[in-house]
Amino acid sequence: MKRLASPKYCYQLIGKILPWTSIACLICMSYGLYAGLFLAPADYQQGEAFRIMYVHVPCAILSLTIYSILFASSLVFLVWRLKIADIIAEASGGIGATYTLLALITGAIWGKPMWGTWWVWDARLTSELILLFLYFGYLGLRSAIRDPNTAARAVAILAIVGMVDIPIVHFSVEWWETLHQGPSLSKFTKPNIAKEMLYPLLGMLAGFFLFYLNVLLYRMRSLLLYRERRTEWVSLVLREN
């Protein structure tokens, strides 16, 4: 575990992992896309429009998952001062914001034919929009502070405080009467969705998670090089390339 905290070891390890995660991402996304668009049968109520689910649901789940990762790495950074934890947080911010924005856009596009409106101020949509603002705030605050150490501490505190929104987004459909439907996938109960529709969804979910992992690892490598630019191992890496 201690070795994982070493920037040099981390850089080399990521280099070995990246090709495999890229291949796995391609396989999962190709399966999810093909099965979701061509093999899954049309929904008895929503017809073909339910196929938006294969991009909307993974984006929405990952927007929450990535924020939880942001929270955990910020906490680890503040408590143990691990540089790697701050790098994970910095590399996650942008992709988390992208997934949240995508969840809102694809949700609106799904909402128009199903609900007859692009947007309603219900609890799920509003709390997800607040999550997007939290991500924007996180990215903005980091780039607004010149000193990297002060910036890292400030954004870590913001990420920890913002965590309060995650359970609100997740449980909003149970706590309040919302236009947004309840959860179809849950850890504790049987999925409320047919297998022919579920497997492509799981494929897309895995594909989107692996995409996040790829972007995260690739950006971590870049940030490691930048932050360790005065060390000998970075000079060695540059000479080798």
Place this chain on the structure above:
Amino acid sequence: MGNYTLYISVSYFVTSLLLILNIGFMLSERRKIKKMLKSIAGNL
């Protein structure tokens, strides 16, 4: 896919576009950092 083709196509198009933009950003960041590091190494 009937009336819903447009909605489905736009959703998938926007998703692909933003994911590709992320890849573009990630690659340009890497290129920028490597260029900067090489200029630092050249000045030493």
